[in-house]
Amino acid sequence: MTLPDPAPAHAARLWRPRRVIVTAAAREHAHGRAIMARAEALGLPVEALPGNRLTGLRHPDPRRAYIEAKNTLAVLVAPPTKLKLQPIPPSADWRIDLAEGCPAHCQYCYLAGSLSGPPVTRVYANLPEILDNLAMYVGQGGVTSASAERAHEGTTFEASCYTDPLGIEHLTGSLSAAIRHFGAWDAPVALRATTKFAAVEPLLGLEHRRRTRLRFSVNAAAAVRYEGGTAPLRDRLAAMGAVARAGYPVGLTVAPILALPDWREAYADLFAEAAEALDGVKDLDLTAELITHRFTPGSKEVLAGWYPGSDLPMREDERSRKLTKFGSVKYVFPAELMREMRQHLTRALEQRLPAARVLYWT
Template sequence: MPQHVVVTRSATEHAHTAEILRRVEAAGVSDVRVLTNDRITSPKGETEREAYARAKATLAVVVAPPSQLKPQPIPPSADWRLDLARGCPAHCQYCYLAGSLSGPPITRLYANLDDVLAPISSLSGTGSVTTGDAARGGEGTTFELSCYTDPLGIEHLTGSLATAVEQVGTGHHGDGASLRFTTKFDAVQPLLALPHGRRTRVRFSLNATEVERFEGGTASMPRRVAALREVALAGYPVGLTIAPVMPVPGWQQSYGTLLDDVAAALAGVTDLDLTAEVITHRFTPGSKEVLTGWYPRTRLEMDEASRSSKRSKFGGIKYVYPRETMTELRGWFTEQLAARLPAARLLYWT
């Protein structure tokens, strides 16, 4: 729940802003300011941590710029990326957005929702991940909604996710597209009765208990697993995003328990369509600098000396686990997913 909401002048010109403000008022947020311009100023604080806390407590209703309206390929997850918002209200100490999004971590909600969703029609039938792929072609052209936000965590304030699910589910953008998103939240009730047409895959970010302590402000693992069952019973294709995998002490037992909990939750679900994506922890020099500023007392392991470095195609460096560790992790998850969750299709490992 935000403490502060700001609305840019341009955002007031879009009908979706009225719906956002209605939801903000219903949620009891009292500090709502409508700006006379489109400039979002950085929150101030005596320390970087204080400025971060103020930014995390702030939502901005803005107009997505043209650069954000041009979908980008997002392998290995989906054909294309669509952004309903930019920024996340959670407090994950390993945050993947740190270092990749510039400026303070204010969550920006996009008022021009129709413009954001418009490319679905023109891009259906294109892409290099699921479109035309023998294994995943049944998903059609896929659009990832959670690259730069957790859309379920802000859905009570936006309604944007439900609009997208309903439009794609009813064929508003044609019959060749599907949506997918990952969440660390469990407020799925507004989605359950939507005419989703099995064209939205709801994935839950799940992890070992020892890693959950790094995920502040999110739903607990048991609540996420329970929500997974709810959406599966409502007919949605579902998925597990097991990330970020960390080889914590006793990790085999911890992740084994997690897989068993998921299996128990999904028992008896008919027409189950279940996928799994497994992503190991990694960080960049830039993200480490940002995260240690936000969470100066974190106990998250980010020791370059114990990692292997990899260069991206653009020359950036990221630190991943050594080859031996990665081989052990990959072998275990491949084997145990097949044994404990035989219905799950492992889409990729990274």
Template sequence: MPPVAAPSAALTAVAPAPTRLWTPKRVLVTRSAAERPYGQYVLGRLEQAGVEDVELLQGDRLPNLRGDGDRAAFMLAKNTMALVVPPASLRRLQPIAPSADWRFDLAQGCPAHCSYCYLAGSLSGPPITRVYADLDEALTGLDAYVGRGSVTSGTAERGGEGTTFEASCYTDPLALEHLTGGLARAITRFGTAEWSGPVQLRATTKFDDVASLLDLPHGGRTRLRFSVNAASVARRFEAATSPVPGRLAALGAVAAAGYPVGVTIAPIMPVDGWQQEYGDLLDAIAAVLPPGTDLTVECITHRFTPGSKATLTEWYPRSRLEMDEGQRTTKRGKFGAVKHVYPKETMAELRGWFQDAVAARLPGAHLLYWT
């Protein structure tokens, strides 16, 4: 399958100045990671970024970062990046419905401080950010998965997306890009490699540093999506992220560079005046997009589990995020997992409004799913 030429619109794309760049206070590098070519590349970028505390470990085990469960230990972990080689089991890809056929991890962990963080219920141990040094080998192994998915590839509804690989299931790759260059590496591979069928790389972010991505030979095979929310929700619950206006400016820039793009509106909350706030958000999205933009919309309502509530309450004890089981409906997965979602009536009202509002304010968009 020959690469697709990048649209000429890339010549006019202008990146916004980044509003937030994360600098880890400490970087731990395992022996095997330091031996990999990509690991050495990341070490060079860390030096260029002025990261001073970089510790090369003698083996492949990270030191104990759990501490005593106090606030200081949590903050130390959140400010630590580890460059590691993941276990082989991680490279046996798993489906990630409803987003994509396959979960493809560039990293695990995120430097942001969203007080509803979904990773709190998904990952165990101290919340350090692990960057995977086997990226080059992992990228070359993806062709074996082409045409084998069930979320997009081969489906009537989303088959046009090809075989999809989600790169932001357990991380925000753009939050790390100035340190790792991993997202650019993946985008270039997807855009220029010979694949056995149609493919698409997918990545979601709450950051806005897209300058290094605009001139890449993406070939239209990467969909960059920006996670956005109502102004009051973002202001109260999305600390240490780029402001929503910055994310929208970045959305407009990558769309002008010819990328397929998307917005992930999440987590949707029925705050006071939510129709006005989310209506303003949809209007702001429409205002930054060039005519003819290939745009998708994903809508995800707020939910939590008993485990995520316990972790988030420990991480962010002063947060005023509503996690009252008495105001929610309990859903159980097929293996008995408990999830607390909004009541049926609230969900129906939200869904009906968003379906109508997206169709009216973003008429060219494709609403992928509601959950």
């Protein structure tokens, strides 16, 4: 197995939406105008809406609606509800939304059934207001703030619950702004972000003060084929090595763990590749989050419309039926298989990446 390059050997492929629409309210904010300028500098078609409603996003053909939505970037002002933060266990104390939607085409997409309407990527122009609002939540929360094991992380804010902030960073600059905000913040706080992309160059020179943990969502080689439009696994691991060498705390988000053929060897190989990417990093601060695949009847229906030819295994008779805390149905791996996978993956992780702290298995 060869050592990955310190950074991707070629320029990362950046998302270029076919349509950029900007509401009137978004244009009143400096950050909204900056996003417009970034898009125009890339030669993208930018449409200034006369009002604040996003129109022309629906299509009677679900597949066509999906394609058009996935090629649209909408710049708008986050509504007041976004300033009332929600807890996001087991990842962090609070969810912070810099955007909603993602340019990737993952056939297991967790956003399917979670967000209403076409899967347009929506980015928020009132970023300073969003960041300034976080101060009232410091010292509160039920994950790191209330955990003896993770209290050293301070109050944590998850920025990638409903988006991949790095996948749109070249258009928004929002992740860099958030990293600088947390780096300058004189309080026990931490920002968390997960990505399947690799264009980390804008982040390497920021004054992060180790208050942002950048995690890279990775999977076994056989599962990466379900992740259309994302960076190759090799590039993600190289990017993780690059940000770790720039002093960032880093993490592996292994998701969704699938019971594919030869899964034992496949995930052991993944951890070995990650270990090589991080070889020689000084003061390495590494975590791992292990997330098994699950689906709901609603998400399965949405995904079947988005990806009608997918062979992603989602058969109810091969899963265990569970109820969420909200009373809805979800399908997870049977308990015996879940135990076996947990034992094998945590053991393989300990062997190949002994520095990694496993935050949770779910």
